[in-house]
Amino acid sequence: MSEHMPELTIDRLARVMRECAGEDEAAAFDGDIAHVPLAELGYDSLAVMETAVRLQNEYGVHLTDDEIFGVESLAELLALARRQIPAAS
Amino acid sequence: MSAVAVTGMGVVAPNGLGTEAYWKATLAAVSGIGRITRFDPERYPATLAGEVDLDPTDRLPGRLIPQTDHSTRLSLLAAEEAIRDAGIDAGELPDDQVGVVTASSAGGFEFGHRELDKLWRKGPEYVSAYQSFAWFYAVNTGQISIRHGLRGPSGVLVADQAGGLDAIAQARRLVRRGVSAVLTGAVDGSLCPWGWIAQSSGGRLSGAADPALAYRPFDAEADGYVPGEGGAILVLEEADGARARGAERVRGYVLGHAATFDRRPDSAAPDTGRGLRRAVELALDDSGLRPDDIDVVFADAAGTPALDRAEAAALTAVFGDRPVPVSVPKTMTGRMCAGAGPLDVVTALLAIESGQIPPAVHTSPAAHYGLNLVVGRPLTLAARTALIVARGFHGFNSAMVVGAAD
Numbered sequence A: 001m002s003e004h005m006p007e008l009t010i011d012r013l014a015r016v017m018r019e020c021a022g023e024d025e026a027a028a029f030d031g032d033i034a035h036v037p038l039a040e041l042g043y044d045s046l047a048v049m050e051t052a053v054r055l056q057n058e059y060g061v062h063l064t065d066d067e068i069f070g071v072e073s074l075a076e077l078l079a080l081a082r083r084q085i086p087a088a089s
Numbered sequence B: 001m002s003a004v005a006v007t008g009m010g011v012v013a014p015n016g017l018g019t020e021a022y023w024k025a026t027l028a029a030v031s032g033i034g035r036i037t038r039f040d041p042e043r044y045p046a047t048l049a050g051e052v053d054l055d056p057t058d059r060l061p062g063r064l065i066p067q068t069d070h071s072t073r074l075s076l077l078a079a080e081e082a083i084r085d086a087g088i089d090a091g092e093l094p095d096d097q098v099g100v101v102t103a104s105s106a107g108g109f110e111f112g113h114r115e116l117d118k119l120w121r122k123g124p125e126y127v128s129a130y131q132s133f134a135w136f137y138a139v140n141t142g143q144i145s146i147r148h149g150l151r152g153p154s155g156v157l158v159a160d161q162a163g164g165l166d167a168i169a170q171a172r173r174l175v176r177r178g179v180s181a182v183l184t185g186a187v188d189g190s191l192c193p194w195g196w197i198a199q200s201s202g203g204r205l206s207g208a209a210d211p212a213l214a215y216r217p218f219d220a221e222a223d224g225y226v227p228g229e230g231g232a233i234l235v236l237e238e239a240d241g242a243r244a245r246g247a248e249r250v251r252g253y254v255l256g257h258a259a260t261f262d263r264r265p266d267s268a269a270p271d272t273g274r275g276l277r278r279a280v281e282l283a284l285d286d287s288g289l290r291p292d293d294i295d296v297v298f299a300d301a302a303g304t305p306a307l308d309r310a311e312a313a314a315l316t317a318v319f320g321d322r323p324v325p326v327s328v329p330k331t332m333t334g335r336m337c338a339g340a341g342p343l344d345v346v347t348a349l350l351a352i353e354s355g356q357i358p359p360a361v362h363t364s365p366a367a368h369y370g371l372n373l374v375v376g377r378p379l380t381l382a383a384r385t386a387l388i389v390a391r392g393f394h395g396f397n398s399a400m401v402v403g404a405a406d
Helices: A010-021 A045-059 A065-070 A074-082 B019-027 B062-067 B070-086 B109-121 B139-148 B163-176 B193-200 B239-244 B274-287 B305-319 B337-354
Strands: B004-013 B033-035 B048-050 B098-103 B155-157 B181-188 B230-238 B252-261 B296-298 B325-327 B385-392 B396-403
Touching: A010 A045, A010 A074, A010 B062, A045 A065, A045 A074, A045 B062, B004 B019, B004 B070, B004 B163, B004 B239, B004 B337, B019 B337, B062 B070, B070 B109, B070 B139, B070 B181, B070 B230, B098 B139, B098 B163, B098 B337, B109 B193, B139 B155, B139 B181, B155 B163, B163 B181, B163 B230, B163 B252, B163 B337, B163 B385, B163 B396, B181 B337, B230 B239, B230 B337, B252 B274, B252 B337, B274 B305, B274 B385, B274 B396, B296 B337, B305 B385, B325 B337, B337 B385, B337 B396
Parallel strands: B098 B155, B098 B181, B296 B325, B296 B385
Antiparallel strands: B004 B230, B004 B252, B033 B048, B181 B230, B252 B396, B385 B396
């Protein structure tokens, strides 16, 4: 885990997801997307898995397969990840 | 039984992106072979390839980029063109009535190479989840199917360079069984260090640094082949069905096919082309045509003396003394693994359509092969039928007969 990672916010998470799984022109990333179903953003469970790997490498977050396959929105993913990240000092 | 028609085609080749650009370049004898740019080839015994360089981000949905190998992106572009060419609108045919059958020789090799690199440099936790399918042989079939929502009978054929023709033959079988349309063919290639090692180890790559001196099939100076990437995707439909849905045009017909397998290689009994000859004869039988009915041959053209000899022996045994014109457009693209056969099928149909047989470049055919190779410039010929031959490593032979649209 890097000690200099920016705080994991919804914007940061959305950026990581775009970097890992690409961005569909059809899926506008503008506005409040935290609660938009991932499927509507064009992301499947592999996209979440790919993002989860980055979260593990960069934030030390470990998500179980059940958690990865159960996630339905960025907000849910953020909540799962933040449970494992020590509060920023 | 109604004829199986080709109603759409899409091409991705080192000397032209899209059917029109490719055909124009091919008739003008423009080669797409050059020094490899994808990686530094200096340390390897061969340094030339037919590369297709393009920025996929301009042409494909961004979401597909992190999960696709270069050859998959090229496949998607060819499939898109073929569907457009066939005029199959989304939703026009029931999605369970349109299948996808492609061929592949190595899957997404370059993608796999990068992930292996990450595995050993950084560790298993850095390997992409997309590696689970991006490397796989069936990935091009799958991505085409997903992108266009095609849920009909689908699959992948793996038989090295012969596989592309075998895939078209399988698509033809499906159409005959009542499937409305099948996207078929192959776009293939693995121009990465790992893929390069795999091809080099076969010992058949030309070591020439000058494109004009490399890959000269049936030339007395032939010293091996140049790998290429690319190929073609075709749309196959039953002819009456195509007319019924209002297809704008039939590009030609798939008339016959056969595949055979060579006996175990034996230094005491060199390859005499017997298995290939058998494939050609069976394909002719399947088409109901005789050797005299074939107007032009698209050769496999391995580019090494022993294999050229075997192919020439098979062809002269079938065609006798008749100097049937032999075309080798792949001298301009390199050998594209599974992509080669389908691109030759498309090229044959374009040649029939236009009455122009494309030339081979860089090669001066040696008389002792007894072949009438078209070289230098296109041959004007009102051809109605063509035989396409493809051979794969380790014994695969495939032959296909195609014919003119009505």
